[in-house]
Amino acid sequence: MGGQGGGPGAPRAVDVARLAGVSQKTVSRVFNGERYVSAEVRERVLRAAEGVGYRLNGAARALASGRTRSIGVVTLGTALYGPASLLICIERAARDAGYALRVVNTLEGDPAGVAGAVESLLEQGVDGIVVSEPIDEGSVSLSVDIPVLVLGAPAAFGGPRAVAAGVGAESLARAATEHLLDLGHVTVHHLAGPQRWFAARDRLQGWRAALAAREREQPPVIEGDWSASSGYTAGHELAAAGDVTAVFAANDDMAVGLIRALLEAGLRVPHDVSVVGFDDIPVSAYVTPPLTTVRQPFDAVAREGLRLLVQAIEKPDAEPAPAGDPPVELVVRASTAPPPTGGGRPAPGSRDSAHAPPTTAD
Amino acid sequence: MGGQGGGPGAPRAVDVARLAGVSQKTVSRVFNGERYVSAEVRERVLRAAEGVGYRLNGAARALASGRTRSIGVVTLGTALYGPASLLICIERAARDAGYALRVVNTLEGDPAGVAGAVESLLEQGVDGIVVSEPIDEGSVSLSVDIPVLVLGAPAAFGGPRAVAAGVGAESLARAATEHLLDLGHVTVHHLAGPQRWFAARDRLQGWRAALAAREREQPPVIEGDWSASSGYTAGHELAAAGDVTAVFAANDDMAVGLIRALLEAGLRVPHDVSVVGFDDIPVSAYVTPPLTTVRQPFDAVAREGLRLLVQAIEKPDAEPAPAGDPPVELVVRASTAPPPTGGGRPAPGSRDSAHAPPTTAD
DNA sequence: TTGAAAGCGCTAACAT
DNA sequence: ATGTTAGCGCTTTCAA
Numbered sequence: 001m002g003g004q005g006g007g008p009g010a011p012r013a014v015d016v017a018r019l020a021g022v023s024q025k026t027v028s029r030v031f032n033g034e035r036y037v038s039a040e041v042r043e044r045v046l047r048a049a050e051g052v053g054y055r056l057n058g059a060a061r062a063l064a065s066g067r068t069r070s071i072g073v074v075t076l077g078t079a080l081y082g083p084a085s086l087l088i089c090i091e092r093a094a095r096d097a098g099y100a101l102r103v104v105n106t107l108e109g110d111p112a113g114v115a116g117a118v119e120s121l122l123e124q125g126v127d128g129i130v131v132s133e134p135i136d137e138g139s140v141s142l143s144v145d146i147p148v149l150v151l152g153a154p155a156a157f158g159g160p161r162a163v164a165a166g167v168g169a170e171s172l173a174r175a176a177t178e179h180l181l182d183l184g185h186v187t188v189h190h191l192a193g194p195q196r197w198f199a200a201r202d203r204l205q206g207w208r209a210a211l212a213a214r215e216r217e218q219p220p221v222i223e224g225d226w227s228a229s230s231g232y233t234a235g236h237e238l239a240a241a242g243d244v245t246a247v248f249a250a251n252d253d254m255a256v257g258l259i260r261a262l263l264e265a266g267l268r269v270p271h272d273v274s275v276v277g278f279d280d281i282p283v284s285a286y287v288t289p290p291l292t293t294v295r296q297p298f299d300a301v302a303r304e305g306l307r308l309l310v311q312a313i314e315k316p317d318a319e320p321a322p323a324g325d326p327p328v329e330l331v332v333r334a335s336t337a338p339p340p341t342g343g344g345r346p347a348p349g350s351r352d353s354a355h356a357p358p359t360t361a362d
Numbered sequence: 363m364g365g366q367g368g369g370p371g372a373p374r375a376v377d378v379a380r381l382a383g384v385s386q387k388t389v390s391r392v393f394n395g396e397r398y399v400s401a402e403v404r405e406r407v408l409r410a411a412e413g414v415g416y417r418l419n420g421a422a423r424a425l426a427s428g429r430t431r432s433i434g435v436v437t438l439g440t441a442l443y444g445p446a447s448l449l450i451c452i453e454r455a456a457r458d459a460g461y462a463l464r465v466v467n468t469l470e471g472d473p474a475g476v477a478g479a480v481e482s483l484l485e486q487g488v489d490g491i492v493v494s495e496p497i498d499e500g501s502v503s504l505s506v507d508i509p510v511l512v513l514g515a516p517a518a519f520g521g522p523r524a525v526a527a528g529v530g531a532e533s534l535a536r537a538a539t540e541h542l543l544d545l546g547h548v549t550v551h552h553l554a555g556p557q558r559w560f561a562a563r564d565r566l567q568g569w570r571a572a573l574a575a576r577e578r579e580q581p582p583v584i585e586g587d588w589s590a591s592s593g594y595t596a597g598h599e600l601a602a603a604g605d606v607t608a609v610f611a612a613n614d615d616m617a618v619g620l621i622r623a624l625l626e627a628g629l630r631v632p633h634d635v636s637v638v639g640f641d642d643i644p645v646s647a648y649v650t651p652p653l654t655t656v657r658q659p660f661d662a663v664a665r666e667g668l669r670l671l672v673q674a675i676e677k678p679d680a681e682p683a684p685a686g687d688p689p690v691e692l693v694v695r696a697s698t699a700p701p702p703t704g705g706g707r708p709a710p711g712s713r714d715s716a717h718a719p720p721t722t723a724d
Numbered sequence: 725t726t727g728a729a730a731g732c733g734c735t736a737a738c739a740t
Numbered sequence: 741a742t743g744t745t746a747g748c749g750c751t752t753t754c755a756a
Contacts (some may be wrong), residue, residue: 006429008732012732012733012734013733013734014733014734022742022743023742023743023744024733024743025735025736025742025743025744026741026742026743028636028734029741032735035741036741036742037741037742038741038742041742055484055485056485056733056734057425057487057733057734058421058424058485058486058487059420059421059422059424059425059430059487059731059732059733059734060421060425060732060733060735060748061420061486061733061734061735062420062421062734062735062747062748063419063421063425063732063733063734063735063748063750064733064734064735064736064747064748065734065735065736065748066735066748068421070464070486077450077453077454079443079446079447079450079727080644081441084441084446085441085482086440088440088467090437091439091465091466091467092439092467095466095467100482100486101464101466102432102462102463102464102465102683103453103463103464103465103466104453104457104462104463105450105453105454105457106687119417120462122417123417123418123420124420124432124462125419125420125421191645201658227644228502228644228645228647228648229646229647229648229756233650251645252645253645256645256648256649257645257648259646259648260650263650281645282441282442282589282590282615282620283590283614283615283619283643283645283649284621285590286590286591286593286594286619286621286644287592287618287622287649287650288622288625288649288650313754316728368747373748374748374749375749375750376749376750384726384727384754385726385727385728386727386728386749386750387726387727387751387752388726388727389726389730390750390751391725391726394751397725398725398726399725399726400725400726403725403726418749418750419748419749419750420748421749422732422748422749422751423747423748423749423750423751424732424750425732425733425734425748425750425751426731426732426749426750426751426752427732427750427751427752428732428751
């Protein structure tokens, strides 16, 4: 059970082999789950290995086989709910697929950025790379010849051997907007995320698509920076505008700031203005009023994306199976209601549930 | 500039050497920044390397040198603000110290848990391990003989070669509690985190210490699970109790749920009940009322911890310099005020700022 | 200041 | 079903 590090003196396969009375290659076979090892020999080898505290040496394995069995992740160094959640799901999906994870963060505004991060991963040694929710820092063309999975951005972003998967942000944004239109709002304002983020652009597109589909006017877009503070500023602007009955915010943090500003301006939510967020952060069911929002299918997307990536690694020739559309999950709570004067079709029953117990529609 | 993967055919040091007209060893010297390479030769080598798109092979390097130049992190697979933020700071600190990161998540309640994660890191090859905010799953004694940094738990947790660092949760909790006592509250209730978490225990201890120092009664502790939902439940219990004027919640999520329940019970915050949270999550300045909370010095702690770890890796004999106490940062907003009837000393001026603009005392 | 030789611990290809 | 022989691409001696 002892944990001999990788240091000198650590037991090697040949030590195990000697102890078990077999060749070193047989030990290798056992530890790689190869066929053609009798149950009896396998048993003997495993016992010997445990006896000396043997552990495979990843570096030697990688050097000899040319495969590292690890995947590199380039992600933005931010605790924002979305990216953080996605990283966790990627780790689990990778582990389930038998790959370890190497992680490099990039900073927003970093000149070297994604390209530098990829370079460092390549040097460390990875079989594939996940570029998670990159932001558009200008033309960063990666020329890598290992497979790359681009999560939440165009596959073109990742070079020749790239596959892509997305959370379906556009569909989610569309669903959020449609929810408001369905309630009878004539149009919906949008508090967008920073447009250098593909994630923010997708949400903007979804909002546009929903309005366009019903031939509604598209009010001018306000751009925030994901922070509650920027939502707060936007909220005061919108309150001053006066003609706002519904807002779709590109994330929950901004929605919270927005709602606060509206309340301060004397507007009631949802009675006067309805607000929908995006993310379903942990507190969103308990803020006042509980926030209607959409939930991103991180787990499904990470799993699906890694399936594609692993396939590209292990079966480079196989046709990449198309990624299925991830599910759309709208969580209706108390921050949305029909417009005050029935701006559109009269909606069925109004409510003011600022103090109603939070509900989650799962 | 091209990105030859690690695949076969990738340029090796010997190719660069040939091109530059030097020995392979000299190339190695250049890329390791060793002395005794003339500026002219170095220049020639670098040019040749760039010409063929050479990149060091991490696996070969690790195998030959016995050092991987990477650090493994064992962290809980959760998007909770604290752990997620800490991970980001660890990555940056590691990178700044010249180490790459391998990450393995554990799941709460996983039987294999931390031990399994450590085992997998050891097999992949790391020079040191960071165990970040572990939870106590029973006696998990790690016997590893590479250095281990335990973040937010007793060093004993990490075996013989362990060093430890903490965010100073106890001091932070104590400051939060004292803030309430200073406002004149006779005592402070505590909504604790799950006690399997060391982080939760530390906060509980800090709260106890603050009350004990002033010889105040310690009301029964309510234990939540970090979620806003558990805070909500606790809030209804506390509202029913009737004699509560101040609550210290072990994180902001629970504080938000708690406040919502209090509001529903007809209690005003902070007029009737003051609430302090823990974390300073992104929305905390914009919820209603803006939340008074404490901020954890993640960056300082990660940096300090990694300094210790790297020292243990690179200079095993040097005495580990003691970790300095991290700073305590209390962020006073509008969720705290003197008690309604002046439970203690009459406090200077009361306020009800449920709708006041959020303020952050930095 | 530079070079030559000998492994690091494993997997791959080819025996048997 | 098992063993033998060569490397993988570096770093580490040691020599020049």
